[in-house]
Amino acid sequence: MSKKTVISMAVIRRLPKYYRYLGELLRNDIERISSKELSERIGFTASQIRQDLNNFGDFGQQGYGYNVRALRDEIGKILGLNKEYKTVIVGAGNIGQAVANYTNFEKLGFHLIGIFDRNPKLIGMGIRDIEVQDVDNLESFLKNNPADIGIICVPKEQAQRIADAFVKSGIKGIWNFAPTDIAVPEDVIVENVHLSESLLTLSYRLNESELFKEKIGR
Ligand code: NAI
Numbered sequence: 001m002s003k004k005t006v007i008s009m010a011v012i013r014r015l016p017k018y019y020r021y022l023g024e025l026l027r028n029d030i031e032r033i034s035s036k037e038l039s040e041r042i043g044f045t046a047s048q049i050r051q052d053l054n055n056f057g058d059f060g061q062q063g064y065g066y067n068v069r070a071l072r073d074e075i076g077k078i079l080g081l082n083k084e085y086k087t088v089i090v091g092a093g094n095i096g097q098a099v100a101n102y103t104n105f106e107k108l109g110f111h112l113i114g115i116f117d118r119n120p121k122l123i124g125m126g127i128r129d130i131e132v133q134d135v136d137n138l139e140s141f142l143k144n145n146p147a148d149i150g151i152i153c154v155p156k157e158q159a160q161r162i163a164d165a166f167v168k169s170g171i172k173g174i175w176n177f178a179p180t181d182i183a184v185p186e187d188v189i190v191e192n193v194h195l196s197e198s199l200l201t202l203s204y205r206l207n208e209s210e211l212f213k214e215k216i217g218r
Contacts, residue, residue, distance in 0.1 A: 022072035034065035092117040093155030142169035149173040156180035
C-alpha cells in the first residue's frame with residue numbers, strides 16, 4: 001500500500017464488517033442494540049467495538065447501546081459511502097466480467113463507466129449496458145470521463161502498465177486483482193484483492209489440527 005493511514009489498517013478493515021452487520025440488523029427491523037449483543041453477533045468483543053468506534057467519535061450511549069441506523073450511517077460516512085465514485089475496469093476476462101456484473105457495487109455508489117480490453121474478440125461486446133472498448137482508447141476516454149477508481153483485471157505481467165495509465169489519467173484509487181505488487185506515487189492508493197490468500201487461509205485452518213496434534217492432545 002502506498003499512502004499511510006491515520007487509523008490502523010486493522011481497524012479500517014473491520015469497518016466494512018460493522019457496516020454489513022448493521023445493515024442486516026436494519027433489514028430485520030432492529031433499530032437499537034446493546035454493545036454486548038452487537039459483539040455477540042459480529043464476533044468481536046464489546047470493548048474491541050467500543051475502541052474501534054472511539055477512533056471516530058462517541059457513538060454508543062451508556063445504558064442504551066447503539067442506535068443501529070445512526071451508527072450505520074456514521075460508519076457509511078467514515079467509509080466514504082456518502083459519496084459517489086466512477087470506476088473503470090481494464091481486463092474483460094473472467095474476473096473483469098464478474099466484477100462488472102456484480103451490480104451491488106452500484107448500490108453502494110460505485111458506478112462503472114467503462115470496460116477495456118485488448119482482445120478484438122471482446123471489444124464491442126456488451127457487459128451490462130457497457131460496451132467493452134479497446135484499451136488503446138483508455139487514456140483518451142479517461143481524459144473526457146474522469147474516473148476515481150481503476151480496477152485491474154489483466155494478467156500480472158500487464159498490471160503495472162495499466163496502473164501507469166491510470167495514474168497518468170489522474171486516478172487516485174486502484175483496485176488490483178492481479179497477483180503482483182504495483183508501484184504508484186505516494187498520493188495513489190492501491191488495494192489488492194487476493195482470493196487465493198483467503199483460500200489458503202481456509203486450507204490452513206482445515207489442516208491446523210494435524211500440525212498441532214500433540215499440543216491439542218489429539
Ligand atoms: P482472463 O484471461 O480471463 O482475463 C484477462 C483479460 O485481460 C483478457 O480478456 C485479456 O485480453 C485482457 N488483457 C491482457 N492484457 C491486457 C492489456 N494490456 N490491456 C487490456 N486488456 C488486457 O483472466 P482472469 O481469470 O480474469 O484473471 C485476470 C487477473 O486476475 C489475472 O491477473 C489473474 O491472476 C487475477 N486473478 C486474481 C484473483 C484474485 O483473487 N485477486 C483470482 C483470479 C484471478
